[in-house]
Amino acid sequence: MSNRPRPQVGPPPRHDDLRALPDPQLLDVAVQCQVRKNRDTARELETYAEMRRRCEADYAVRRARGQQHFVITPLDETAIELAGALHVDEHKVKLDLHLRDKLVDWFPQMWDRCLSGRLDLGRARIFVDNAEWQTNNVLLSLGIIHEPLTMMQTDFAVYIGIVYSYLP
Numbered sequence: 001m002s003n004r005p006r007p008q009v010g011p012p013p014r015h016d017d018l019r020a021l022p023d024p025q026l027l028d029v030a031v032q033c034q035v036r037k038n039r040d041t042a043r044e045l046e047t048y049a050e051m052r053r054r055c056e057a058d059y060a061v062r063r064a065r066g067q068q069h070f071v072i073t074p075l076d077e078t079a080i081e082l083a084g085a086l087h088v089d090e091h092k093v094k095l096d097l098h099l100r101d102k103l104v105d106w107f108p109q110m111w112d113r114c115l116s117g118r119l120d121l122g123r124a125r126i127f128v129d130n131a132e133w134q135t136n137n138v139l140l141s142l143g144i145i146h147e148p149l150t151m152m153q154t155d156f157a158v159y160i161g162i163v164y165s166y167l168p
Contacts, residue, residue, distance in 0.1 A: 039117030
């Protein structure tokens with residue numbers, strides 16, 4: 001590990017200022033930008049979760065009033081609302097919520113690292129997917145289950161399979 005102090009995360013310098021920076025400071029700026037991006041991405045997933053929590057509360061009120069017909073689930077409602085507002089696919093919203101929930105439930109320290117910007121969600125996703133895969137392999141090999149758990153039957157796993165099938 002480097003003995004250099006951790007860079008402070010503040011506003012990045014203007015583009016013109018970057019040309020004047022020596023290499024170590026330029027690297028510090030790059031690290032600051034990456035930490036900020038990681039932190040903002042994790043915070044975005046927290047907003048997704050809060051939106052879902054509010055949809056769940058609305059859903060509970062509608063059920064209590066007997067308005068259950070033609071009501072979509074809170075997860076679907078959250079995905080539809082966020083996908084429309086953010087111009088992303090509903091599947092992406094659901095996958096991101098799944099990742100956030102797994103990190104919060106299974107690996108809270110890892111989620112804290114994501115929130116602080118010290119870990120990006122791509123690496124966290126790989127970790128969670130591997131944990132799910134290993135769990136299924138152990139349970140299958142011990143004979144505790146006879147078919148993979150549904151956690152492996154996610155849309156993300158299907159996407160990974162499709163991508164790998166197209167790789168040379």
